[in-house]
Amino acid sequence: MDFLRPASWEEALAAKAAHPTAVPIAGGTDVMVEINFDHRRPDHLLDLGRVAELGEWEVGEESVRLGASVPYSRIMEHLRAELPGLALASHTVASPQIRNRGGVGGNLGTASPAGDAHPALLAAGAEVEAVSVRGTRLIPIDDFYTGVKRNALAPDELIRAVHVQKADGPQQYSKVGTRNAMVIAVCAFGLALHPETRTVRTGIGSAAPTPIRARIAEEFLNSALEEGGFWDNGKIVTPSVAKQFADLCAAACNPIDDVRGTASYRRHAVGVMARRTLTWTWESYRGARHTTEGAA
Amino acid sequence: MESVRPPKSPGFQGTSPVLARGGAPNGVPTKVTQGSQTKGGIGESTLRPDGTLKVTGEFAYSSDLWHEDMLWGQILRSPVAHAEIVSIDTSEALALPGVYAVMTYDDLPTDVKHYGLEIQDTPVLAHGKVRHHGEPVAIVAADHPETARRAAAKIKVDYRELPVVTDEKSATAPDAILVHENRDDHHIGHVSHPNIVHRQPIVRGDADAAAARADVIVKGEYYFGMQDQAFLGPESGLAVPEEDGGVHLYIATQWLHSDLRQIAPVLGLPEKKVRMTLAGVGGAFGGREDLSMQIHACLLALRTGKPVKIVYNRFESFFGHVHRHPARLYYEHGATRDGKLTHVRCRIVLDGGAYASASPAVVGNASSLGIGPYVVDDVEIEAIALYTNNPPCGAMRGFGAVQACFAYEAQMDKVAGELGLDPVEFRRRNAMEQGTIMPTGQPVDSPAPVAELLRRVKAMPLPPERQWESSEGADVRQLPGGLSNTTHGEGVVRGVGYAVGIKNVGFSEGFDDYSTAKVRMEVVAGQPVATVHTAMAEVGQGGVTVHAQIARTELGVTQVTIHPADTQVGSAGSTSASRQTYVTGGAVKNACELVREKVLALGRRQFGSYHPAWATAELLLEGGKVVTDGGEVLADLVDVLGDEAVEIEAEWRHRATEPFDLRTGQGNGHVQYSFAAHRAVVEVDTELGLVKVVELACAQDVGKALNPLSVVGQIQGGTTQGLGIAVMEEIIVDPVTAKVRNPSFTDYLIPTILDTPTIPVDVLELADDHAPYGLRGIGEAPTLSSTPAVLAAIRNATGLELNRTPVRPEHLTGNA
Amino acid sequence: MRVNFTVNGRPQEADDVWEGESLLYVLRERLGLPGSKNACEQGECGSCTVRLDGVPVCSCLVAAGQAEGREVVTVEGLADYARQRSWGAAPGAPLDSPSGEGTDSLTGEGAELAPIQQAFIDAGAVQCGFCTPGLLVAADEMLEHNPDPSDADIREALSGNLCRCTGYEKIMDAVRLAAARQSEGV
Structure with missing residues (x-):
């Protein structure tokens, strides 16, 4: 095993080009587990810890360019306003120690369906900035997950950052685990209201071979909200609409039975989380509307 | 001055080649200097003598040991549950640079190739057959753990799989x-x-x-x-070959002499050539009663002539010790x-x-x-x-x-429900008391305050409702789901449940359950000092604290040195069955009493003529002096002892028990019983099936609390292990392949601090006149009633029957 | 490979490090600092918690090579670290008079302890003690940032550290005690 320690992003890209099977390591919270337990013996470990810009973020007009290695604890602390869904998701990641090390780049690189960040990224809308010596491309998050623990990265590419749309409305994130802290998701759900486009986006984790969106549920809710004039009248979403949305989210799942939970439970729980997060975000939206109106 | 010289143990510099790196002293043994007069005796919450070492990181656990030139051992384990071993080829492993030895069954040195606590049915290394997933097949010693792992991976084993039996139906067909x-x-x-x-x-x-x-x-x-002990310090130890052809094993175990009895015959060595010293133990809970890596490390050390250290990782630990029986x-x-x-x-x-x-x-x-x-x-x-x-x-x-407690307490609630009675009242009407005859025919001949314990937990104030509510909205940390943000109060229902249990203390059914203590008293640097030497395994329970307290109380000294536990003194029996404070505590008390008699005899011989009380009065040792029971000082211990050291090693037994009749089960099989009751308050997210235990109150009769702080710590720890099995802990074994599916801390979950509620403890002290100081073994009882109390509370919240534990979210939502 | 980093204020060098070794392994097996414990090697127990450039991390999940040039504080350095903090000294600077001198080699008595260490002893928060070093590092860091934590804050901050012996109640007591003593300036 070789340990490559590039001092800059350019060196990192060159190293990855020279050694396409090199395994990038940043927070180490996935890679080191595999090494410690002899599940993986890569020829090269590519340490990204010296590439300072990976740990930085820039808040732009439309989106946040979030460095791949920005630790979850910093997202929780500093990006709660811009990326509320991702900040909530970050808070559910493992333990404080892990949140101090792990970042979104690791979740994306590993592409486990149980990665906590995925549903929040799917719901917010995001693009993955994949870079190689050949150049840079932005991969829409919807196209990023290609299979169980597989993603759209080419062998010579590294994740530089993820561009996440800044929240234009309330976002929520829920995760079911069988413990009250430090737990891998049995299933997880992210929801983002986008009042500017009058759309709703979802993200579901651990309930299908890849993280997914519940597109039919989104479409249903988008039209139900539109038809009912809800975005304008700020009324409570009718229980039947919420239920139908929840059922469609559950139906979007394609889960398995495993040691963490049954497929049937995962479907059920996604439905419950969908209904609850819709209620929470919508209440928040209505509250914000009233405040705005009151101010105006 | 023999006994105050630093004893031979992994950490005592200058007397042993084995040192924790960094020159840290081994932590197990320790000198106690706190207190004055006979302060620090029994009944006080004296602090752990090993506390400072443990908080500074200097306490040497078995995995911390290090020796110049040491090799690392690695075990190759079966990937299947049941198979014939057709062949094993170790040649590639042996050829790897850095590998010093590879051993299989064929390399075992004697005809003794099996071991076991009671039945010697466990092969040291698999012979012709493996019977469970993870059974040891071969062992390797190499100069780096990675080399050892690579070598183990190169051992070729040809398995021919056999059908498995996995339950009563398939096993007893x-x-x-x-x-x-x-x-x-x-x-x-x-x-x-x-x-x-x-x-x-x-x-x-x-x-x-x-x-x-x-x-x-x-x-x-x-x-x-199936529950795992999940002690945090994985199995580990260091075997050092000795010049006389023997071996010195530094080991984390619950019972040195039981290990020794099983190890020596396999090595072909007399027991005196297998020296054992207790290294620091990172928890046990029963999981270190059986051997794990002990024999393997010794075999490799003797084969290579080099010290060999073996440390399991967490994955291996799940295969390296026995678990709690599923039932x-x-x-x-x-x-x-x-x-x-x-x-x-x-x-x-x-x-x-x-x-x-x-x-x-x-x-x-x-x-x-x-x-x-x-x-x-x-x-x-x-x-x-x-x-x-x-x-x-x-x-x-x-x-x-x-x-059993999980099931009979569920039944008690069901019967109460059928009768329309309050579950506590129904239990009270049927509660055992002193004098009750057990199903075995044995009378309960010490206090059995079952009804009183239930009354006490029920009388405790209930925790306030909806504690998660705050001015800033719901605090998810106090709700089911915790940090995962699954509810802000929706679907949350509170439930309350009760349970009580009975546990035997000590080894039962006619087992000769004795312990041994060696106590020495002498003057060191102008002070009377007692040294207590036992083979008791300190696994965290605080036996070392209590032994020093007993010696202070019995010998009236302030300074007590706890000698490292090893096999140079007689057996202390196991640190299990809630027995050590009773039995080894009893042995220390007994040895102290014998030492006291000798000291008083010394005093009479030298000073008896100076004061009539030497001949007539009841004499005590207090505050470093010989005093009459009226408090008159007769002599300083320093003067009585002079240059002499008084030392006694003696065995001590609790009253004998007898086996149960094999047809009727009748017999006085137990020496003492221990009782605890719990009240659980839970909040259940009934839609998601997630549980937050809000409070888990316990009342327990401890007979006499020798160290109240430690007693409460034991009760809270035992309670939490019961909580774990109620809502999350289970080793999942595939019913078709008999393979373990979750051998990791990622998928075998134990409670975090966010899963654990406040645990108010009400300690009752009703003396058992048969036991030293009236004490009662306490370690296990709280683990019994905790689980059924939590289950009862969840049933109370949900109305569901819930006939299995742990209860998982899918059981509460109908998605199992 | 060779790795250089600072541990408890002192420069350290480890040679012949296998590239797959963790920071935890190097601390324990190469630098003679076994205080950080190996209990799970997968970031699920917190027993190996150290501060890496001031931040609590699981040292089992830091590749040794990633520690190059970094500052590490382990439980062995916690007392000095706390003392420097109370003096307002620059963290990580080596001390002229390290604690530990004049310490009783049998019991460790006489060692100068960080307030959180003393509180763990006094409150009965130590049983087997295997989780203790990691908990101490995590708890000390929490009190540094949050000197007056609520119970929920303590539980959240320590939710990455498993303990199997105590049921956590005495650990809660210890952290409350350390916070109280800190606020009283004891």
């Missing part, structure tokens, strides 16, 4: 494949199938006639999942309209897995304590343990009694 052919142990004569390790029936009264009197009869079938329990309770139990019938089927381990004793406890702390004259009980191809199961905190 007439044509079932036998886990052990040609059994010749002492249980084979009274079991109906060779895949049954042991069977214990208990019959008393006439259950049929009593059932006819019952107004209600409640039947239930229950399942108790299927069938119960029938009858009661009259006025709330009195008429009879209980039960059948408890424990899965012992591939090797016997402690299974016979688990059967004894499950059967003899199978109906709980209640008065029932007519009972029919049967408990069996199976041999299967599942992981071996054995000792874990409260064994046998834990599984």
